[in-house]
Amino acid sequence: MPPPVKSNENIPRQSRGSEADSEFANQSTDQLVERSIKIHQTWGQEAPGIGVALCQERARISQHLLTRSLSEAQQIFATTSYIDAISLIDSLNVSSKMKIQDTRKSLLEIDQKYCSHNNRDIAAKANLAIVLAPLYDFMATGTPEQAAQFESEYRLRLMKIAQNSSP
Numbered sequence: 001m002p003p004p005v006k007s008n009e010n011i012p013r014q015s016r017g018s019e020a021d022s023e024f025a026n027q028s029t030d031q032l033v034e035r036s037i038k039i040h041q042t043w044g045q046e047a048p049g050i051g052v053a054l055c056q057e058r059a060r061i062s063q064h065l066l067t068r069s070l071s072e073a074q075q076i077f078a079t080t081s082y083i084d085a086i087s088l089i090d091s092l093n094v095s096s097k098m099k100i101q102d103t104r105k106s107l108l109e110i111d112q113k114y115c116s117h118n119n120r121d122i123a124a125k126a127n128l129a130i131v132l133a134p135l136y137d138f139m140a141t142g143t144p145e146q147a148a149q150f151e152s153e154y155r156l157r158l159m160k161i162a163q164n165s166s167p
Contacts, residue, residue, distance in 0.1 A: 024064040029074060036061045036081050043088065048096035052089055059085040079117075080125045080166075083110055087129035094136040107133055115160065124164030127157040 024032055036058050043054040062082035070078065087110075090103040107129060114126035131153045138146035 024061065029065065029068055029070065032061050032065055033074070033077065036065075036077075040081070040084070048092045048098065052092050052098065052100065055085045055088045055092070058082075059089070076119055076121055079114070079119075079122050083114060083122070083125045083129050086110060087132060090129075090133060091136045094133075094140050097140070104133065115157070120160075120163040121166050124161050124166075127160040128164075131157050131161065 027035070039054045039058040039061075043051045043058070046054065059082055062078045062085065065078035066075065066082075086103070086106045089100070090107055092098065093100040093103045110126050111130050114122050115130060117123040117126065131150070134146050134149040134153055137143075138150050
């Protein structure tokens with residue numbers, strides 16, 4: 001495996017970054033990881049709007065974690081948690097017709113930064129997030145164009161998704 005990356009250049013900073021930094025600054029890395037895991041386990045039990053807010057918090061936690069000195073496993077966790085949270089925000093946005101701006105822009109950034117990542121788990125999670133977007137669209141619209149786009153993305157990305165080594 002490659003040596004741990006000590007930079008956060010691959011994670012987009014949100015305008016609320018300094019607020020998140022101060023919010024999370026007094027919490028240990030373990031506390032933030034625990035908080036992220038708890039959000040992951042509970043977001044789906046909430047109404048879609050609350051689920052989005054929880055996933056946004058999870059994305060901010062991940063962004064903050066990636067500004068810290070982390071082990072390789074912690075970096076992989078923070079990155080895949082970020083990707084997962086952004087994908088979930090997009091899915092809730094589409095399925096609940098929330099009209100949240102820029103969720104697809106965030107997915108495009110994930111596509112550009114992580115789909116060819118040298119870590120297979122990160123690349124798999126990113127490629128899955130990109131494949132799921134047209135599937136969510138198809139589920140909301142039922143149009144043949146969305147089904148075709150899903151099929152195209154699936155065929156293009158299946159091998160990278162299948163290389164995921166996470167349980």
